[in-house]
Amino acid sequence: MLDRRLLAGLAGGLWAATTASAATCTSDLLIDNFVKWTSGTNNLDWQNGDDGSMTSIAASAGQVVFVPKADGSSYFYESFPCVTAQTSGYGGLQFTIQGPAGASVSLELQTATNCNPDTTGMKSSYNIITDLTGRRQTVTMPLVGFDNDPNYDAIVGLAWSVFSQANTQWTIGNITLLCGSVAGGQPTSVAPAPTTASMSTRLFRVWRFDGMKMG
Numbered sequence: 001m002l003d004r005r006l007l008a009g010l011a012g013g014l015w016a017a018t019t020a021s022a023a024t025c026t027s028d029l030l031i032d033n034f035v036k037w038t039s040g041t042n043n044l045d046w047q048n049g050d051d052g053s054m055t056s057i058a059a060s061a062g063q064v065v066f067v068p069k070a071d072g073s074s075y076f077y078e079s080f081p082c083v084t085a086q087t088s089g090y091g092g093l094q095f096t097i098q099g100p101a102g103a104s105v106s107l108e109l110q111t112a113t114n115c116n117p118d119t120t121g122m123k124s125s126y127n128i129i130t131d132l133t134g135r136r137q138t139v140t141m142p143l144v145g146f147d148n149d150p151n152y153d154a155i156v157g158l159a160w161s162v163f164s165q166a167n168t169q170w171t172i173g174n175i176t177l178l179c180g181s182v183a184g185g186q187p188t189s190v191a192p193a194p195t196t197a198s199m200s201t202r203l204f205r206v207w208r209f210d211g212m213k214m215g
Ligand SMILES: *[C@@H]1O[C@H](CO)[C@@H](O)[C@H](O)[C@H]1NC(C)=O
Pocket: 033, 061, 062, 063, 096, 173, 174
């Protein structure tokens, strides 16, 4: 499997070396509104996509529209230059999502040990987003409460997977890091990930070990 994340990570090291800044944020950081989908990147000019894991995927205004496979292998990811979210003042994450009423999905936060270099100590941390309404809704979550003790000062990617219903259309849109403090506690549609090691391990392999082997 082509490892887009690792390639992006290596490129990011170069980027970080020349332009890294931990200045306090003054506005939200738009990761992806899918205007660059056809050129294969997000708004930060880094890789996004599904690596062919979906039955179908396409972008429309502000969002990506996809149909997960029934075998549970589908995921969608965003990679970007390592973000020192805590130091820079990004307090939360926001995106729109539409899935079947009552559905759930896992959100993976990918972090490194620190941003320089941003390719060591990679780990995956999870939150489960539950009880979707069946309509497009906005999920706003503070950067707290992900499992596996991530370093919120070294965020390198996001991935959505474990879609509870397959063979039906989902959307994810306007993926943004929010500047400033985001109300503590979890919104009602977001619950902390259960400590299901099996799920984490499986995802970790799909997303990370396969990739690292390619390096
Ligand atoms: C994305 O954000 C734009 C600008 O706020 C908004 O007009 C649009 O409805 C949003 N679309 C989605 C899919 O979230």
